[in-house]
Amino acid sequence: MNPLALSIVMSSLAIGTITTLSSHHWLLAWAGLEINTLAMIPLMTQHHHPRSVEASVKYFLVQAAASALILFSSINNASDTGEWSITNMSNPLSTTTLTIALSMKLGLAPFHFWLPEVLQGLNLMTGLILSTWQKIAPVALLLLTQNSLKPEILLTAGLISALTGGWGGLNQTHLRKILAFSSIAHLGWMVTVLTLSPKLAMLNFVIYLIMTTALFLALKQTSSTKIKTLSTSWQKSPVISSLSVLTLLSLGGLPPLSGFMPKWLIIQELTKQNINTMATIMTLSALLSLFFYLRLSYTASLTTHPGMSNSQTSYNTTSKQPSLLLATTISLSILLLPITPLLT
Structure with missing residues (x-):
């Protein structure tokens, strides 16, 4: 352009x-x-x-x-x-x-x-804008009007979104579709807790923005758009590939990574409000999402493309994207859990 x-x-x-x-x-x-x-x-x-x-x-x-x-x-x-x-x-x-x-x-x-x-x-950069920046304004309107919205509708929409995001991403092979279902699931968690604790909803949204930005930039760096191309990312850039695996696990909500923080706090808030059934279903929906994150992690770290030799192959991975933004977002996606007491 x-x-x-x-x-x-x-x-x-x-x-x-x-x-x-x-x-x-x-x-x-x-x-x-x-x-x-x-x-x-x-x-x-x-x-x-x-x-x-x-x-x-x-x-x-x-x-x-x-x-x-x-x-x-x-x-x-x-x-x-x-x-x-x-x-x-x-x-x-x-x-x-x-x-x-x-x-x-x-x-x-x-x-x-x-x-x-x-x-x-x-493409990946336009998809990054759609998945992050374009969601800021609607989420701001949700936060401004949360006192007027019906909790029953938001809880139902959040629950359906979490289940849909986890279930829909299971049989996908295109990374952008997987990230789309990941977005649906994460925003479902945010909407679920919106009327109960807007501060928690905002925390979940900010961490979602950080993790999604890190993963999109890492995929752009390694030119990965399908699951099968992830198996070549280790030969292109071992450091980015290994950090991408940690970012994927953080998106899945595994401790001690940053993505565990909002899920932990949201489930705690739901149990405090005696919504135990919904908390249980939300936890099970996180397991669905975790399956395809683990699938991507396995492909990126433990498999090699059939066309590759066993030796490390030299690639021209020169990129014009800002490496500082990639390093910052990946670091925040992995290391934020110890500051949880300061954010709650």
Whole structure:
């Protein structure tokens, strides 16, 4: 993409997110979400491939429908209460439609069907933006309106998302689809605890952003898009490959890695609220996700591609991506568990 066009698109992404984060009026928040959506389309279609064009069309239609629902819920609430404030959502129909709209924006189950297909049609860097930056504004709206939303709907959506994310990723071979189902599962954990403890939900989301960024950058560094190409990553870069395995295990929630922290605290919060059945099902759903993370870890660390010799092969792995960001996110994905008392 032309550098000037890229700078305009990235600036629009930043402006759209900042507008939504800083707004108290529903129309401004809606405008920020629309700027975000429209700025994402050129990034998706920059390679002019049929898969990327298909992904951009699907993304646009889903986001447009979600934005229309947000506009409808805000207008309906304003006609009932006379206020456009984001934090004043008292109309039951408005809160329900808003929850559905934000679930569509985030790709939460049962409105998740677009996310794996769209992410599969993108390159890794655009997929990184879709999986991280594009979720900040909808999550901010969820946090702002969590006092008005119905806990039953959020708990149900979170539970279905955690199960769908774990179950859907089991038979996938494309890494971007696996990461899409991983996103669905992690956001399901966040939504489950949203009304019980917004601070925990925010912690879970931040750690999800860190771990997902680290894994996408590591996959970009080793040019891995399918499970079978992971078996060549050790010959390309042993250090990044071994750290990627730890990041995958952190995404799975294994101690003593950072990803264990939010799952541990969320299950503890659910048991404190006497929601023991849901805590048990959420724990079992984490085992489903852990299966495909272990599958990826095994492929990356303990298998060798049939076309490779036993000796280490020299590759030209020169990358223009910032190595400092990769090193920082991988370190945070692995080493944050000891500071848990400071974050709770």
